[in-house]
Amino acid sequence: xxxxxxxxxxxxxRRGASYADARVMDIRHRDIAVKNGEVGTLAESESxxxxxxVVAGGAWGFAxxxxxxxxxxxxxxxxAVAIAKASALAKRENVALAPEATYVDTWQNPFLKDxxxxxxxxxxxxxxxxxxxxxxVKGVTVAEGSMSFRRIEQLFASSSGSSxxxxxxxxxxxxxxxxxxxxxxxxxxxxxxxxxxxxxxxxELVESLDLPANAGRMAEECVALHSAxxxxxxxxxxxxxxxxxxxxxxxxxxxxIELDRVLGQEANFAGMSFLTTEKLRKxxxxxxxxxxxxxxxxxxxxxxGTFAYDDEGVPAQCTPIITxxxxxxxxxxxxxxxxxxxxRSGGTMRCESWNRLPMIRMTNISINPGxxxxxxxxxxxxxxxxxxxxxSWSIDDRRYHFQFxxxxxxxxxxxxxxxxxxxxxYSGITTEFxxxxxxxxxxxxxxxxxxxxxxxxxxxxxxxxGHGASPARFRNVKVGVAFAK
Amino acid sequence: MPNTKRKSSPRGGPAELERIAERVLxxxxxxxxxETEVDVSSGVDALTRFANNTIHQNVAExxxxxxxxxxVDGHTARATxxxxxxxxxxxxxxxxxxxxxxxxxxxxxxxMLRAQKYxxxxxxxxxxxxxxxxxxxRAVTRVCKMADKAKQTAAGIFVSGxxxxxxxxxxxxxxxxxxxxxxFSVTILEENSSGWAKSNSxxxxxxxxxxxxxxxxxKATASRAPRxxxxxxxxxxxxxxxxxxxxxxxxxxxxGTAILDKRSxxxxxxxxxxxxxxxxxxxxxxxxxQTGAPFDGEGLPRQKVLLVDRGVPKNLVYSRATxxxxxxxxxxxxxxxxxxxxxxxxxxxxxxGDKSTDEMIRTTERGILVTxxxxxxxxxxxxKILTGTTRDGTFLIENGKVAGGIRNFRFNQSVIxxxxxxEMLGPAVRAAGEESFEMVVPAMKVRDFHFSEATKF
Numbered sequence: 001x002x003x004x005x006x007x008x009x010x011x012x013x014r015r016g017a018s019y020a021d022a023r024v025m026d027i028r029h030r031d032i033a034v035k036n037g038e039v040g041t042l043a044e045s046e047s048x049x050x051x052x053x054v055v056a057g058g059a060w061g062f063a064x065x066x067x068x069x070x071x072x073x074x075x076x077x078x079x080a081v082a083i084a085k086a087s088a089l090a091k092r093e094n095v096a097l098a099p100e101a102t103y104v105d106t107w108q109n110p111f112l113k114d115x116x117x118x119x120x121x122x123x124x125x126x127x128x129x130x131x132x133x134x135x136x137v138k139g140v141t142v143a144e145g146s147m148s149f150r151r152i153e154q155l156f157a158s159s160s161g162s163s164x165x166x167x168x169x170x171x172x173x174x175x176x177x178x179x180x181x182x183x184x185x186x187x188x189x190x191x192x193x194x195x196x197x198x199x200x201x202x203x204e205l206v207e208s209l210d211l212p213a214n215a216g217r218m219a220e221e222c223v224a225l226h227s228a229x230x231x232x233x234x235x236x237x238x239x240x241x242x243x244x245x246x247x248x249x250x251x252x253x254x255x256x257i258e259l260d261r262v263l264g265q266e267a268n269f270a271g272m273s274f275l276t277t278e279k280l281r282k283x284x285x286x287x288x289x290x291x292x293x294x295x296x297x298x299x300x301x302x303x304x305g306t307f308a309y310d311d312e313g314v315p316a317q318c319t320p321i322i323t324x325x326x327x328x329x330x331x332x333x334x335x336x337x338x339x340x341x342x343x344r345s346g347g348t349m350r351c352e353s354w355n356r357l358p359m360i361r362m363t364n365i366s367i368n369p370g371x372x373x374x375x376x377x378x379x380x381x382x383x384x385x386x387x388x389x390x391x392s393w394s395i396d397d398r399r400y401h402f403q404f405x406x407x408x409x410x411x412x413x414x415x416x417x418x419x420x421x422x423x424x425x426y427s428g429i430t431t432e433f434x435x436x437x438x439x440x441x442x443x444x445x446x447x448x449x450x451x452x453x454x455x456x457x458x459x460x461x462x463x464x465x466g467h468g469a470s471p472a473r474f475r476n477v478k479v480g481v482a483f484a485k
Numbered sequence: 486m487p488n489t490k491r492k493s494s495p496r497g498g499p500a501e502l503e504r505i506a507e508r509v510l511x512x513x514x515x516x517x518x519x520e521t522e523v524d525v526s527s528g529v530d531a532l533t534r535f536a537n538n539t540i541h542q543n544v545a546e547x548x549x550x551x552x553x554x555x556x557v558d559g560h561t562a563r564a565t566x567x568x569x570x571x572x573x574x575x576x577x578x579x580x581x582x583x584x585x586x587x588x589x590x591x592x593x594x595x596x597m598l599r600a601q602k603y604x605x606x607x608x609x610x611x612x613x614x615x616x617x618x619x620x621x622x623r624a625v626t627r628v629c630k631m632a633d634k635a636k637q638t639a640a641g642i643f644v645s646g647x648x649x650x651x652x653x654x655x656x657x658x659x660x661x662x663x664x665x666x667x668x669f670s671v672t673i674l675e676e677n678s679s680g681w682a683k684s685n686s687x688x689x690x691x692x693x694x695x696x697x698x699x700x701x702x703x704k705a706t707a708s709r710a711p712r713x714x715x716x717x718x719x720x721x722x723x724x725x726x727x728x729x730x731x732x733x734x735x736x737x738x739x740x741g742t743a744i745l746d747k748r749s750x751x752x753x754x755x756x757x758x759x760x761x762x763x764x765x766x767x768x769x770x771x772x773x774x775q776t777g778a779p780f781d782g783e784g785l786p787r788q789k790v791l792l793v794d795r796g797v798p799k800n801l802v803y804s805r806a807t808x809x810x811x812x813x814x815x816x817x818x819x820x821x822x823x824x825x826x827x828x829x830x831x832x833x834x835x836x837x838g839d840k841s842t843d844e845m846i847r848t849t850e851r852g853i854l855v856t857x858x859x860x861x862x863x864x865x866x867x868x869k870i871l872t873g874t875t876r877d878g879t880f881l882i883e884n885g886k887v888a889g890g891i892r893n894f895r896f897n898q899s900v901i902x903x904x905x906x907x908e909m910l911g912p913a914v915r916a917a918g919e920e921s922f923e924m925v926v927p928a929m930k931v932r933d934f935h936f937s938e939a940t941k942f
Contacts, residue, residue, distance in 0.1 A: 040825030045565035062544040066567045086618035087543040090626040121587040141747045180747035185866045265536045267640035268672040355546040392862040396874045401940040482864045
């Protein structure tokens with residue numbers, strides 16, 4: 001890997017690049033899915049290549065190839081420089097990067113069991129066992145389960161002298177029961193929707209989830225939803241479970257703090273942000289108990305946003321995003337940090353693969369735990385809707401007006417969890433919503449959720465992000481609008 | 486300036502794909518695969534991205550993928566690599582065989598297809614394949630200067646690329662396809678308004694960046710100082726991109742597997758009037774505005790299928806395995822095996838009408854004109870209620886005229902109801918959006934479209 005990277009950097013410099021970095025990435029996947037007692041997907045894949053990013057003529061260029069011969073890498077580096085010079089035709093100012101030290105390091109996330117060494121038939125057995133449990137429940141029309149594993153080995157090298165070797169092992173698994181009856185399709189997922197839970201861990205994550213033991217409960221809840229009461233409409237108190245709160249953080253905090261979005265670089269596709277730069281350290285984003293960080297360090301947990309160095313060679317950091325309710329930080333890179341008065345990048349540049357340009361991405365964007373015990377929070381709530389497990393999510397292109405719905409809800413009356421509620425939904429304005437938060441559960445109820453499917457950029461890149469959250473309560477929220485006539 | 490023009494047959498050209506496929510099929514036989522399928526594809530893609538009236542990202546990639554499916558005693562599995570040396574190919578074939586051996590038997594698995602005949606489609610344009618970064622940069626520079634002059638801000642992309650693919654199997658099937666692609670998308674921003682336009686085609690000569698930028702610029706100007714309207718049900722004119730992103734959520738409902746799984750909104754509704762009399766829909770990969778290969782993931786020729794006839798959902802699409810289960814004939818819409826989803830129509834074509842957008846506006850006393858929609862998600866999969874917001878050019882229509890820009894709306898609206906309330910149809914065009922794959926759709930004038938909340942901008 002190092003030889004290929006050096007060749008790329010040497011060629012780029014010879015062709016006139018004032019700065020160059022190269023990422024050699026070797027990525028391996030295993031994907032398994034079962035449906036109604038049969039194996040649906042069973043696939044392994046590997047992909048090896050190099051991406052070369054350069055500054056030449058004061059502008060950016062990037063080229064990538066999987067032709068890893070001497071000629072292939074040299075041609076790719078030359079193309080990156082030529083593209084940068086073409087970019088310079090429309091430049092307004094020269095690219096300037098915030099200073100960063102050089103690093104020579106190697107890092108691998110800790111894990112106990114290599115999922116690629118676990119026999120695939122054992123993994124299929126677990127999924128089929130959960131599938132069978134779900135189909136035991138009358139009314140379940142589709143039972144599904146999936147596992148996915150990813151090993152990413154990468155070398156980052158820069159013309160400044162950095163050489164960073166990292167290996168990341170990711171695992172994920174989940175199950176879902178679907179039921180059609182009358183004119184309704186309902187579903188329940190465990191431990192989360194859209195593929196379950198994903199972390200920077202080995203197969204021990206899958207074992208800890210115990211999919212078969214939770215399958216029956218999911219199936220029963222799924223079928224019971226058909227006869228549950230419809231979610232009420234109006235202004236209500238809501239309590240969100242930690243997985244739904246994780247997605248709420250992702251959409252209404254994680255995306256709007258991306259500085260490339262704020263500065264207009266995503267205007268044509270992903271959109272911009274209501275968090276314009278004059279709001280930094282002035283906007284009351286949430287109530288006083290809301291504290292949010294962007295933390296890529298391992299001590300935050302083995303999240304999908306955990307690493308030792310980002311894809312620009314900047315060490316992992318913890319950036320306070322919301323501090324006692326006050327908006328205090330953005331996600332930045334070496335090019336944008338200066339625009340908000342930072343001397344150094346926040347270390348959030350990430351790329352999906354060797355053939356994609358690194359861009360500002362969420363790391364682990366997490367809300368700090370509060371002080372409440374879960375049972376005390378329920379007991380303290382007179383009238384509310386408890387909402388669990390995301391079903392749909394939508395937010396405008398400034399990340400200001402959102403609408404979410406969850407798979408299941410529960411009525412809270414007089415401090416007690418009551419009847420089941422179907423089709424729960426809520427909507428609101430980002431800052432009004434976070435300012436209405438009046439209770440957050442403690443560390444005992446905090447989970448670092450993985451969102452494996454965050455899309456951004458052109459060409460589109462899918463990235464995994466982490467979101468730590470515990471159940472929380474919000475007052476005076478608009479509920480039920482999704483089904484209002 | 487160095488010559489960075491790609492030759493028309495780069496690495497991964499047809500000859501190399503044939504060599505790799507031949508090698509893999511031989512390895513399959515040697516490694517004990519009873520049947521072997523190989524899908525070799527290569528691509529060169531380049532994208533120039535601009536924002537704040539300058540290029541901020543300019544990228545190119547060259548990729549090659551070799552995907553091998555092995556069948557052993559009625560079991561099948563897939564392994565994929567981008568490494569072309571003999572050792573890597575042998576390891577990939579061995580991985581596919583090993584994965585296949587270690588799974589339960591698949592009762593739905595059918596023997597691989599023998600050689601098929603395909604209707605020719607011509608979607609490779611040399612001019613697109615030869616596009617250089619300088620050519621893209623020059624077009625982008627013109628658009629940025631145009632925006633500068635109008636005191637506006639431009640952001641967007643200009644893309645060019647090509648793909649070659651070969652699907653072959655040990656029973657003698659060989660399905661070859663090549664296609665070029667180009668795309669220009671632009672957003673023009675003002676202080677409190679914006680406009681958007683997008684077009685794509687295999688032929689870059691049909692893309693007019695200046696005209697698209699001018700259209701987006703006019704929308705940004707016309708939607709300045711947007712007023713806030715109360716939520717409610719409005720007569721709404723959806724431009725083709727907005728129609729595309731809504732109706733795109735219907736495509737999987739026409740899959741045989743979706744009916745078997747009772748996940749389709751057509752469950753119990755096939756053959757019954759569901760949409761308006763003026764809704765006719767086909768899947769047709771051969772339509773002149775469509776793109777894509779004339780065969781499916783197993784190499785079966787794609788058929789043109791009538792999906793909706795005068796408002797009645799008539800037919801579904803089927804992979805070979807789904808067709809067998811449902812006692813139907815396969816239509817050539819299956820995904821690569823093994824998979825969980827079966828099949829889907831990927832080349833939807835709606836019948837259009839003869840009404841221009843101007844006529845739709847002229848005949849509207851009070852309504853909303855929508856350029857594009859954003860972040861659409863399914864709220865109710867059976868009633869097909871979708872939510873999302875308007876974006877980049879939303880206007881109030883009063884007394885037959887555009888009366889100015891309005892703040893964006895959130896909608897919660899059933900697609901079934903939408904297609905039951907269509908009052909006028911424009912000519913069907915190849916439309917491009919951001920939420921769905923491209924298809925051929927008309928602009929639509931729809932009554933009682935439900936905007937549930939207003940946004941703040």
